Amino acid sequence: MKKTNIYRRDFMKYTGLGVAGLAFPGITAASKDRDDNSSALGTFDRIYEKVCNTRFIDTHEHLLHESARLNAGDMIGDKVKEPWTYYANDWSYLFSHYLGDDLGAAGLDHVSWRKLYNSAETGIMEKWDLMEPFWPYIKYSGYGLSIRIALKELYGIDEVNRETIPALQQGYKELIRPGFYRKVINEISGIESCQVNHWPYHESEIPDLLHSDLDVGGMILGGLIIGLDQSYSRKAGITVKTLEDWHGVIDYYFDWYGSRSVAIKIATAYRRNIDFIRTEAGAVKDYFREIIAGKTLDPNKEKMLQDHLFWYCVDKATERNLPVKLHTGYYAGHDGLNLSRISGNPGAACELCRQSADTKFVFFHIGYPYYEEMIAVAKNYTNATVDMCWSWIINPVASKDFLKKFILTAPLNKVTVFGGDYFAVEMIPGHARIARTGIAQALSELVEESWIGMDDALWMTDILMHENASKLYRLNKRNKELGSIDWKALNTTN
Ligand SMILES: [Zn+2]
Structure with a gap:
């Protein structure tokens, strides 16, 4: 797969993660150079580099039509017919679906859950107020980790908190463009x-x-x-x-x-x-x-x-x-x-x-x-x-x-x-x-x-x-x- 070299350059550009700077949670400890030859990459790093340069074939997604996302407005109601899309079209959408399951299991009550995800009336900071008490308990699960990495790679946001919510909301809106x-x-x-x-x-x-x-x-x-x-x-x-x-x-x-x-x-x-x-x-x-x-x-x-x-x-x-x-x-x-x-x-x-x-x-x-x-x-x-x-x-x-x-x-x-x-x-x-x-x-x-x-x-x-x-x-x-x-x-x- 020769074209993966191009991919590698793009990958590094968009993620900011090179093999020398494995800067996302969960990687650092495993990336220690264990190779006897100190000028060479360690075992993990060498394999990780190859894995990053290899394209996945993704065998399962439930993606909505791109046009549905572009035209969704507030996504609630008739504009998008599928019930899985009855979410507000703001940053909370990114934290719905699987993470919403962890949030429910962590203890967020049903009324608050609906206000967080299903309401375009709830303000974007008020939504954070609903999630904040539970976020520390769900951010380390696979669902939470997946979101934290996505926020870093898509919007350059290292940590979601009260201060970064406005930037997250802006990044969320700006990304949704044709293509x-x-x-x-x-x-x-x-x-x-x-x-x-x-x-x-x-x-x-x-x-x-x-x-x-x-x-x-x-x-x-x-x-x-x-x-x-x-x-x-x-x-x-x-x-x-x-x-x-x-x-x-x-x-x-x-x-x-x-x-x-x-x-x-x-x-x-x-x-x-x-x-x-x-x-x-x-x-x-x-x-x-x-x-x-x-x-x-x-x-x-x-x-x-x-x-x-x-x-x-x-x-x-x-x-x-x-x-x-x-x-x-x-x-x-x-x-x-x-x-x-x-x-x-x-x-x-x-x-x-x-x-x-x-x-x-x-x-x-x-x-x-x-x-x-x-x-x-x-x-x-x-x-x-x-x-x-x-x-x-x-x-x-x-x-x-x-x-x-x-x-x-x-x-x-x-x-x-x-x-x-x-x-x-x-x-x-x-x-x-x-x-x-x-x-x-x-x-x-x-x-x-x-x-x-x-x-x-x-x-x-x-x-x-x-x-x-x-x-x-x-x-x-x-x-x-x-x-x-x-x-x-x-x-x-x-
Ligand atoms: Zn599925």
């Missing part, structure tokens, strides 16, 4: 392309930079969704009365978006385990009619219907050679985690791999906290890949340990190592920096503990950060077709 997605993703974060997950699909405005997943979760939980939201069937132009009609809706989405997606995404693990068993249509078609008639299914029937719809979608993805991305492990939000359910994910993952050997399953978020088990899944099943998206900010140290263990346990081509998993593009640089640090730490520790050599570590960097995702999603072949999609033209001819 800021490319600047933040390519130049500042060193990312080649991102795979964006929306419900059910994101018709990318920047298709060469932002690829899309087709999210079929709502089609599997159809029984729950139909009564609440008929947008799936309306868009497909189908009036749904039978299971066959619902298959027709799913077919429409695969026909229209399948060839324009890099993968399908399923996040039903927020509602149930991923223990989907192959179930014939004939066994569940009457249950579907019950839902249409407005009845509530008993849990066994509901599971069977979802099992059937899961495999209907997965088989379609497999026919089209689209990998199947599955949420596993930890939940976003607070006061809602169900660890006993999540603990069943790795075992169920084995059963999925066994039931469909031709399907490429990608298990997200390292199944945190059950990452040791997920390594076992990838070691054993040909069709299992583990994806580290989100995990670096859930627990940076566990993620570093996961990667070290994975390298010494499972085939190296069974893991992808980065996805920011954010709605706000501004949050990606912090996460990317934590991931780069963790990758360099994992590799340098393996070198120093004599498990691998320096040449191995430098070679692995390309495999982990770039090549595995490129091969899994066939990007060399698909970049051109995905990058030239013209949605406006397609939607007028459709």
Whole structure:
């Protein structure tokens, strides 16, 4: 990757971080020069330099359209339709999403929480008054660290406090200009392309930079969704009365978006385990009619219907050679985690791999906290890949340990190592920096503990950060077709 030299120059320019000045929290201690040759870089520094000069393929984000951010106004209400964007368009937006979960868990009450994030009426200093008592307790978590790095890299702000809030607010507004997605993703974060997950699909405005997943979760939980939201069937132009009609809706989405997606995404693990068993249509078609008639299914029937719809979608993805991305492990939000359910994910993952050997399953978020088990899944099943998206900010140290263990346990081509998993593009640089640090730490520790050599570590960097995702999603072949999609033209001819 010769062009990384250019990247390095840009990277240093935008971050102010050179290998000689590893000036962000968490790096300094690990960067001590341990090399006998004092003129040479130490093990960590040499690997970190390589990691900084290697572009990520980012396999998971939830980014809004850039135009939505540019035109958002106060983002509350009708201007941006998705509920995840019902936040005020000021500095507090950067502290929402995951950090908002830590803030809630740290003790901020619900009324204050809404005033902080969901109100454009609350003044920017008053918002700081709400957050200030809790900030010292959440700034060290991965979520907090990610934000602190982003503030430094984007706005030059070293510490958020009462004095720096006005500068932060000004920096926040000034960055949001046409083209800021490319600047933040390519130049500042060193990312080649991102795979964006929306419900059910994101018709990318920047298709060469932002690829899309087709999210079929709502089609599997159809029984729950139909009564609440008929947008799936309306868009497909189908009036749904039978299971066959619902298959027709799913077919429409695969026909229209399948060839324009890099993968399908399923996040039903927020509602149930991923223990989907192959179930014939004939066994569940009457249950579907019950839902249409407005009845509530008993849990066994509901599971069977979802099992059937899961495999209907997965088989379609497999026919089209689209990998199947599955949420596993930890939940976003607070006061809602169900660890006993999540603990069943790795075992169920084995059963999925066994039931469909031709399907490429990608298990997200390292199944945190059950990452040791997920390594076992990838070691054993040909069709299992583990994806580290989100995990670096859930627990940076566990993620570093996961990667070290994975390298010494499972085939190296069974893991992808980065996805920011954010709605706000501004949050990606912090996460990317934590991931780069963790990758360099994992590799340098393996070198120093004599498990691998320096040449191995430098070679692995390309495999982990770039090549595995490129091969899994066939990007060399698909970049051109995905990058030239013209949605406006397609939607007028459709
Ligand atoms: Zn996500």
